[in-house]
Amino acid sequence: MKxxxxxxxxxxxxxxxxxxxxTPLQAAKTPNLDYVAKIGxxxxxxxxxPGIPPGSDTAHLAIFGYDPHEYYTGRGAFEALGVGIxxxxxxxxxxxxxxxxxxxxxxxxxxxxxxxxxxxxxxKLAEKxxxxxxxxxxxxxxxxxxSVEHRGVLVLSGPGLSYKVSDTDSHEIQETVQESKPLDxxxxxxxxxxxxxxxxxxxxxxxxxDPLNQERINRGEPPANGVLMRGAxxxxxxxxxxxxxxxxxxxxxxxxxYRGVAAAVGMKLYKAPGDTATYETNEESIAKTALDILPxxxxxxxxxxxxxxxxxxxxxxxxxxMIEKLxxxxxxxxxxxxxxxxxxxxxxxxxxxxxxxxxxxxxxVPLEMAGPGVRTDQTTAFSEIDCxxxxxxxxxxxxxxxxxxxxxxxxxxxGS
Amino acid sequence: MKxxxxxxxxxxxxxxxxxxxxTPLQAAKTPNLDYVAKIGxxxxxxxxxPGIPPGSDTAHLAIFGYDPHEYYTGRGAFEALGVGIxxxxxxxxxxxxxxxxxxxxxxxxxxxxxxxxxxxxxxKLAEKxxxxxxxxxxxxxxxxxxSVEHRGVLVLSGPGLSYKVSDTDSHEIQETVQESKPLDxxxxxxxxxxxxxxxxxxxxxxxxxDPLNQERINRGEPPANGVLMRGAxxxxxxxxxxxxxxxxxxxxxxxxxYRGVAAAVGMKLYKAPGDTATYETNEESIAKTALDILPxxxxxxxxxxxxxxxxxxxxxxxxxxMIEKLxxxxxxxxxxxxxxxxxxxxxxxxxxxxxxxxxxxxxxVPLEMAGPGVRTDQTTAFSEIDCxxxxxxxxxxxxxxxxxxxxxxxxxxxGS
Numbered sequence: 001m002k003x004x005x006x007x008x009x010x011x012x013x014x015x016x017x018x019x020x021x022x023t024p025l026q027a028a029k030t031p032n033l034d035y036v037a038k039i040g041x042x043x044x045x046x047x048x049x050p051g052i053p054p055g056s057d058t059a060h061l062a063i064f065g066y067d068p069h070e071y072y073t074g075r076g077a078f079e080a081l082g083v084g085i086x087x088x089x090x091x092x093x094x095x096x097x098x099x100x101x102x103x104x105x106x107x108x109x110x111x112x113x114x115x116x117x118x119x120x121x122x123x124k125l126a127e128k129x130x131x132x133x134x135x136x137x138x139x140x141x142x143x144x145x146x147s148v149e150h151r152g153v154l155v156l157s158g159p160g161l162s163y164k165v166s167d168t169d170s171h172e173i174q175e176t177v178q179e180s181k182p183l184d185x186x187x188x189x190x191x192x193x194x195x196x197x198x199x200x201x202x203x204x205x206x207x208x209x210d211p212l213n214q215e216r217i218n219r220g221e222p223p224a225n226g227v228l229m230r231g232a233x234x235x236x237x238x239x240x241x242x243x244x245x246x247x248x249x250x251x252x253x254x255x256x257x258y259r260g261v262a263a264a265v266g267m268k269l270y271k272a273p274g275d276t277a278t279y280e281t282n283e284e285s286i287a288k289t290a291l292d293i294l295p296x297x298x299x300x301x302x303x304x305x306x307x308x309x310x311x312x313x314x315x316x317x318x319x320x321x322m323i324e325k326l327x328x329x330x331x332x333x334x335x336x337x338x339x340x341x342x343x344x345x346x347x348x349x350x351x352x353x354x355x356x357x358x359x360x361x362x363x364x365v366p367l368e369m370a371g372p373g374v375r376t377d378q379t380t381a382f383s384e385i386d387c388x389x390x391x392x393x394x395x396x397x398x399x400x401x402x403x404x405x406x407x408x409x410x411x412x413x414x415g416s
Numbered sequence: 417m418k419x420x421x422x423x424x425x426x427x428x429x430x431x432x433x434x435x436x437x438x439t440p441l442q443a444a445k446t447p448n449l450d451y452v453a454k455i456g457x458x459x460x461x462x463x464x465x466p467g468i469p470p471g472s473d474t475a476h477l478a479i480f481g482y483d484p485h486e487y488y489t490g491r492g493a494f495e496a497l498g499v500g501i502x503x504x505x506x507x508x509x510x511x512x513x514x515x516x517x518x519x520x521x522x523x524x525x526x527x528x529x530x531x532x533x534x535x536x537x538x539x540k541l542a543e544k545x546x547x548x549x550x551x552x553x554x555x556x557x558x559x560x561x562x563s564v565e566h567r568g569v570l571v572l573s574g575p576g577l578s579y580k581v582s583d584t585d586s587h588e589i590q591e592t593v594q595e596s597k598p599l600d601x602x603x604x605x606x607x608x609x610x611x612x613x614x615x616x617x618x619x620x621x622x623x624x625x626d627p628l629n630q631e632r633i634n635r636g637e638p639p640a641n642g643v644l645m646r647g648a649x650x651x652x653x654x655x656x657x658x659x660x661x662x663x664x665x666x667x668x669x670x671x672x673x674y675r676g677v678a679a680a681v682g683m684k685l686y687k688a689p690g691d692t693a694t695y696e697t698n699e700e701s702i703a704k705t706a707l708d709i710l711p712x713x714x715x716x717x718x719x720x721x722x723x724x725x726x727x728x729x730x731x732x733x734x735x736x737x738m739i740e741k742l743x744x745x746x747x748x749x750x751x752x753x754x755x756x757x758x759x760x761x762x763x764x765x766x767x768x769x770x771x772x773x774x775x776x777x778x779x780x781v782p783l784e785m786a787g788p789g790v791r792t793d794q795t796t797a798f799s800e801i802d803c804x805x806x807x808x809x810x811x812x813x814x815x816x817x818x819x820x821x822x823x824x825x826x827x828x829x830x831g832s
Contacts, residue, residue, distance in 0.1 A: 051819035
């Protein structure tokens with residue numbers, strides 16, 4: 001018995017006037033999603049709890065079976081794992097952006113949070129930054145790694161660090177770079193905030209004089225003369241899925257965060273060729289990669305990103321298209337598995353992102369599952385509205401993984 | 417975005433033979449409640465937990481988003497706030513009744529728990545009682561305030577008090593006045609119980625010789641010669657709604673308890689002219705007051721009492737009439753708001769009070785909500801039975817406020 005767990009990011013939505021009062025899922029043509037609903041069982045799920053808008057990180061932790069109220073320790077370490085940086089327990093990781101800063105009397109003003117988005121010099125600039133030695137904490141080392149575009153990750157390694165520090169990134173252009181502050185009274189948070197502030201200042205001094213930035217300016221490009229830091233996090237202390245249930249499990253995802261959460265809970269990481277996590281993503285390639293690795297796995301998690309992108313862009317028609325892309329992916333998956341005898345398919349979203357709101361909200365997400373022995377219900381179409389009447393009722397995110405593991409016969413009787 | 421939260425007290429019921437097997441909600445003509453069900457989403461809700469009959473105080477705490485298992489600290493402080501007495505953190509408040517007592521060998525026998533219900537001398541009697549000085553605890557002061565009929569509140573202020581003390585009120589006529597006992601092993605509870613017992617004895621001595629009581633006897637009325645005390649409570653340590661969500665919120669209610677819970681969680685208090693909290697209450701006036709204050713509020717809570725009264729009186733036909741009164745109120749509210757673009761309406765009960773039982777029981781209550789973006793479901797009528805198949809599924813009371821706040825965009829993403 002094996003299971004495919006598909007999470008379509010931000011797929012949940014609200015009735016939308018531009019779609020004649022339907023949700024994007026209702027408006028989309030989804031013969032394959034509907035087929036799973038018809039042969040299987042549906043429900044709605046509060047990834048965190050009713051009314052609580054989930055972050056992408058907390059939502060995935062919950063879907064993987066870890067109550068985020070207990071296990072969530074910030075986003076940074078997931079991002080680091082997701083871009084392939086090794087993170088040790090106790091290391092503090094932060095998401096960073098190369099940015100364009102302007103020196104002013106009141107501080108460093110943020111001119112462009114992304115330094116024009118294109119920073120091909122990122123690897124070389126990171127190399128130079130990594131030569132710097134910390135003055136405020138001689139026992140701490142750091143590594144800055146550039147990933148894609150303007151993005152990267154900074155990892156601090158050493159004793160007595162904490163992820164309870166605020167961002168230097170003001171998240172708004174024209175604002176000044178912020179001083180990182182300890183978010184609790186611990187000496188670890190104070191130490192970490194000092195390190196972050198030292199690096200924030202030092203990185204700007206190093207970058208502003210770098211010849212690569214002079215070349216960018218000469219070409220008319222905004223210089224990558226600063227590093228904004230945000231989302232400090234450490235690895236959550238979880239028993240990973242492979243140990244907890246004695247399974248092998250893998251992830252097919254392109255975006256760093258989801259790969260990182262998957263890695264943190266014990267999944268092997270795969271990326272499908274052509275999976276861009278954008279509107280142009282090659283959904284059939286994602287299906288192929290998942291089917292290719294299925295024989296060596298008990299559980300394959302597939303992350304489908306573009307539904308959320310369309311919602312954040314406030315474009316319900318585009319979200320409909322992305323849902324139809326998802327449906328095509330699911331069709332290819334169904335062709336390659338045996339839902340009658342061998343395989344389970346479980347499909348849901350991590351959170352609701354209404355196109356009208358363009359941000360995460362707290363409504364439950366739709367959920368469907370099918371496979372050998374899964375009870376049926378009267379649901380014959382897959383949408384937020386149809387799933388409300390489904391046989392699974394209203395679940396919490398953290399309850400999903402035990403249900404899947406139970407179908408795979410990987411749970412143990414509690415009691416006797 | 418603004419929300420109206422309407423709680424119809426004890427509205428939930430059971431199928432009733434006198435109504436041809438229908439519940440009062442099913443039997444009543446409720447075009448407005450049904451309209452909300454039709455355009456919105458329905459469900460059922462365990463205010464506390466399945467099978468647990470909620471008190472009015474714990475139910476409202478839960479509906480306001482505070483888990484009563486964590487936050488409930490007795491009824492008395494709510495009653496005090498509800499009749500306009502200021503209560504400081506740590507003050508212990510008790511509900512009191514003027515009663516008619518008879519001195520007997522075994523103690524003070526309760527002849528009438530309410531001293532004939534009509535005690536117009538209450539304010540003057542309270543004034544005299546407040547002149548007494550405590551002997552057992554010189555550091556504690558008290559205030560007795562008469563409210564309506566035979567009712568009042570006693571507040572104890574001073575260091576080292578506890579609400580964990582039993583009632584002097586035996587709750588049965590012909591029984592004797594009870595000795596208040598500490599309900600845990602703390603010295604605070606022991607100290608408070610001693611104070612309560614001293615006041616119980618002292619108040620009787622003062623009242624029995626009061627000329628106002630002699631006048632009552634001369635008129636053939638039962639003397640108000642004792643004060644029964646019950647329901648000791650302190651203010652719960654909550655972050656009030658206005659701080660928690662950054663909203664302004666108000667309450668339209670007549671009965672002290674509901675006003676008190678609302679005040680304790682940060683609501684401003686309003687009372688509609690003609691809102692008597694009885695069968696004669698002016699429901700259109702309640703709607704008018706709520707609509708009048710809506711512009712200055714994010715959330716207006718409306719308490720509708722008479723549905724519970726009819727249930728406690730065991731009168732299903734009267735409960736049907738009271739539900740139709742509620743429906744008329746909701747009709748007036750709907751006329752004054754814009755459910756398509758601006759306003760949310762959420763309607764539920766605090767608990768089930770079956771007319772056959774005449775007391776609170778543990779069945780879930782029906783729940784409906786409508787407003788911009790609220791997902792629809794197939795429910796087209798509002799009742800305990802219809803709501804069972806609704807799109808909201810089965811919720812807990814404490815989950816309702818986050819859902820409302822999420823629609824008002826007052827929640828924060830958990831995680832990132």
